[in-house]
Amino acid sequence: MGLFITFEGIEGSGKTTQVTLAGEYLDGRNVSFLVTSEPGGCDLGKELRRLLLESASPWISERAELFLFAADRAQHVEEIILPALKEKAIVLCDRYCDATIAYQGYGRGLDLEVINIVNNYAARSLKPDYTILLDVHPERGLERVRSRSSAKEKNDRFEGEQLEFHRRVREGYLSRAKAEPRRFHIINADADVDDVFEQVKSILSEILGS
Numbered sequence: 001m002g003l004f005i006t007f008e009g010i011e012g013s014g015k016t017t018q019v020t021l022a023g024e025y026l027d028g029r030n031v032s033f034l035v036t037s038e039p040g041g042c043d044l045g046k047e048l049r050r051l052l053l054e055s056a057s058p059w060i061s062e063r064a065e066l067f068l069f070a071a072d073r074a075q076h077v078e079e080i081i082l083p084a085l086k087e088k089a090i091v092l093c094d095r096y097c098d099a100t101i102a103y104q105g106y107g108r109g110l111d112l113e114v115i116n117i118v119n120n121y122a123a124r125s126l127k128p129d130y131t132i133l134l135d136v137h138p139e140r141g142l143e144r145v146r147s148r149s150s151a152k153e154k155n156d157r158f159e160g161e162q163l164e165f166h167r168r169v170r171e172g173y174l175s176r177a178k179a180e181p182r183r184f185h186i187i188n189a190d191a192d193v194d195d196v197f198e199q200v201k202s203i204l205s206e207i208l209g210s
């Protein structure tokens with residue numbers, strides 16, 4: 001099997017930016033890798049992503065939301081992640097199971113035990129080898145996403161949530177990291193892009209042993 005590395009953090013923590021830079025870094029090192037994301041890392045997931053994120057979607061209950069993210073993950077793991085790992089690739093994934101714990105569990109308040117069962121079933125119990133948590137203050141993260149250009153698809157269903165929601169999500173991530181300190185690497189993502197990437201690079205080189 002290859003190596004499975006996830007990037008997590010609240011909205012605007014810079015995951016997408018850092019996953020892209022991490023991919024370029026691996027590209028320069030001649031290793032086989034795949035950059036992917038949730039929701040929307042496979043064809044079915046793209047449909048689910050649209051439903052999950054567009055503010056024009058029909059009303060989605062909290063439990064339905066949990067199962068839509070799980071459906072995205074089930075397909076993504078089976079169709080994209082596991083085959084790449086079997087080919088011994090390094091898989092860099094922007095959000096995974098910890099996002100469901102943080103958002104649907106801490107953010108929405110759904111039962112954490114139920115979420116763990118749903119996550120494990122959807123993911124065929126596949127856990128990341130390492131998780132890089134980009135920790136940013138929610139005010140800073142939201143400021144970044146609200147001021148970015150409209151080039152990226154707007155994530156209105158989640159962007160519309162109150163600051164308190166994003167604070168709970170951050171707390172959820174930090175408590176996951178505390179519970180699994182060997183898997184999680186926490187990065188101060190309040191810093192500028194280059195400083196954050198220096199931290200990501202040093203973790204990657206430690207993981208890759210060079």
Ligand code: Z5A
Pocket residue numbers: 009010011012013014015016017018038039053069095096097099100101103104144145147148149155158159189190191192193194196
């Ligand atoms: N979700 C869920 O509820 N449950 C689940 O199980 C899963 C997901 C898997 C996915 O939306 C939403 O689904 C997400 C959680 C939920 N919603 N929220 N919140 P998405 O994929 O569209 O959004 P996202 O994952 O939150 O990504 P994002 O909004 O694009 O944020 P980001 O990836 O962390 O940041 P970014 O795109 O790299 O950067 C955002 C802006 O900040 C951009 O203009 C950058 O140029 C800028 N930036 C980045 N880093 C920096 C630094 N260091 N300094 C200054 N500016 C920066």
